[in-house]
Amino acid sequence: MIRLVRAEFLKVRTTQTWFWLLLAAMAVSALFVIGPFAAGDVRTGSDLAQVFSAASTAYIVVFVLGALGVTGEIRHQTITATVLATPSRWAVVTGKMITYAVLGVAYALACLIVQLAIAVPWAAADGMSVRWGQDDIPRALGGVFLVLALFGIVGLGIGALLRNQMVAVPVGIIFLLVLQGIIAVIPKVKVVYPYLPGGAVDSILPIRTGRGFDVHLLPFAGGVIVLLLWAFVPAVLGAAVTLNRDIT
């Protein structure tokens, strides 16, 4: 399994997709720090936890990375070489799940470093005294790692189920960015929001919900469980059903 994970890492490293996606994730993270600081909205440690939680927005980028990890192999037919080397589809999927979870952690680290590099000097310049162990800051930082690690697997699973890169990536982005937000504000329908990936992220991170948002979120542990299901159910289904199809 170590060989498989190393091989998956080399696959990611030897195309340039990871670099551009990482750049996008870091840019988004930087904007989510600069924006609130520039607007003078960051006055307390709790505000700072909000800022750090926003790094989780990179989950969309990690989702795309994971989805490309499967659909790219199908599109370019490298899946043939992959399966010839590792005939067990379960082993292939497990190796990919470990790889993309670790990649999610790496992206989280890069995004948080960008955020801290901007937020720490800015907070000091504003005369804030930050208590790092309090005000939900540890939960925000830890939550970003957890969310991004699991979203790598969510992307893989959705990619394995939908197979087609030109479907999986746009559908995933539109669902995560647009549809979830709409579902959260439609009366009656919004009760499902806590069980969507976005709802789970809101449960995990110390995010203050805006006005007009009155969905009752799950507790932290509930959010973790929901996101674990979103990660593993599609991946297992994808391995069982889709990847066992004939490779022609």
Next chain:
Amino acid sequence: MTSSPPDGRIVVHELTKVFHGNVRAVDRLSFTVEPGSVTGFLGPNGAGKTTTLRMVLGLVHPTGGGATIGGRQYRQIPNPLTVVGASLESSSFHPARTARNHLRVQCIVAGLPERRADEVLDMVGLHDAARRKVRGYSLGMRQRLGLAAALLGDPWVLILDEPANGLDPDGIRWLRGLFRHLAGEGRTVLVSSHQLGEVQEVADRVVILDRGRLVSSGSIAELTAGTEVVRVRSPHTDRLAQVLTQAGIPAVADGPGVLQVRGSTPAHVGHLAFTAGVELHELAAQGFDLEDLFFSLTGSAYGGQHAAPPGADPRAFPPVGGAA
């Protein structure tokens, strides 16, 4: 590399693949591929060659029957790249990845040292292009890369789908030499082709497929026994034909002053002519032709689903399409 050569026999038994409920791409196909020889896997486009090879390699699930390599199904072989090397017609590479990196990935999975990637790239003549992205590769270069990938694990069994496609004449000559060399080492080499002539010069054995069914299999010597043609030129063809017919050997005219003699040898024809006192100007065994053999076995001009249009050249071997 290993002390005792592993068993590289490929056994295909009653292999069947039905696509979409009714297209029988492969129909109860059975044959054996022996180690130490080059076996040509022949048939027109759409005969089911690629589907068969993909079933042997565990990529396509058979509807019925099965296939083993060295007594095991491909999926049961531990670290298969070191036992079986395969290059498939549509085996593709990520366009943005370099050839060397593609092979490095496979090296890691198979637990091979990464220098093995450079070794096989040198072997197939891609040394200078190793660090270029596959996007810029020609068809011939992709074929070479596919072959490099197949050779990576120093396997005892090689399964190659249309490896000569896109290669220039030099490349094809080199490929033939490589096949001979590998078979000489006791390895199993199974090479598919829709161009019969391509395989004829290198294969010891052939498996001939048409419309998913086995037409014939065996060594070329067995299959062609009794089908050799001797070409004789003589100023007295009428007399010669008479002599041959008396000896029970059929002869047909092939242009003025030329006879085609089947079921004999140049020595025998020469002897008969000499004892009858018939002057000869030419006496030669004609190159055996796999295409003739194929058409005599299938009785059809094309493979695939269509009958030959009237007047079509029965030697034409056009692509038919359909499930390959």
